[in-house]
Amino acid sequence: MHRVTGKVALVTGAASNPGIGSATAERLAQEGAKVFLTDIDLEGAERIATAIRLTDGDATALKHDVTSEADWDRVVTEVLLKHGRIDVLVNNAGIAVLGKMLELGAESERGHQRSATRRASAARRPRLEAHRAFRS
Ligand SMILES: NC(=O)c1ccc[n+]([C@@H]2O[C@H](COP(=O)([O-])OP(=O)(O)OC[C@H]3O[C@@H](n4cnc5c(N)ncnc54)[C@H](O)[C@@H]3O)[C@@H](O)[C@H]2O)c1
DSSP: OOOTTTEEEEEESOOOSSSSSHHHHHHHHHHTTTEEESSOOOOHHHHHHHHHHHHHHEEEEOOOOOOOOOHHHHHHHHHHHHHOOOOOEEEEOOOOOOOOOGGSSSSHHHHHOOOOOOOHHHHHHHHHHHHHHHHH
C-alpha cells in the first residue's frame, strides 16, 4: 500500500528509537511519503533517516528544537525550498516531566503549560508558512 505517495511529511521528535516519532516516520516513508525527521538529537534522527533510505525510502534529518521559533523558521523554510509544501505534520516532540503530583513543583507545571502552548502554536506554523510561500 502506498497511501501517501508523494506527500511531504515533517515529523518532530523522530530520533528516539524505539519511539513514536521514528516509528511514524518509518511508516510514512514505507507508504511513499518524503519524510523530514527532525529532533534536537540530530545524530539519532540521521540514524533513522539512513535506515529509511537503505530501504528505498525518502528521508532527510534536520536539527530542530521545537521550542525555538528560529528553528521552526529554518526547518520550514528548508522543506519549502526543497518541495514547496508540507502535507503532513506530526508534531510529536514533547517533554514529559514524570513524578508524583505533590513532589512536582509549580515551575514544572508552568513548564508543561509552556510546552503545550508552544506545541499548539508550532503546529500552525508550517501551514501558515506554506500558505505564505504559495501566495508570494
Ligand atoms: N510513549 C508513551 O507512552 C506516551 C504517552 C503519552 C504521550 N506521549 C508523548 O508522545 C511523544 C513521543 O513519545 P515517545 O515515547 O516516542 O518519546 P521519546 O522520549 O522516546 O522521544 C521523544 C523525542 O523527542 C525529542 N525531543 C525532546 N525535546 C525536544 C525538543 N525540544 N525539540 C525537538 N525534539 C525534542 C527527543 O530527543 C526524542 O527523540 C512525546 O511528546 C510524549 O510526551 C508518549
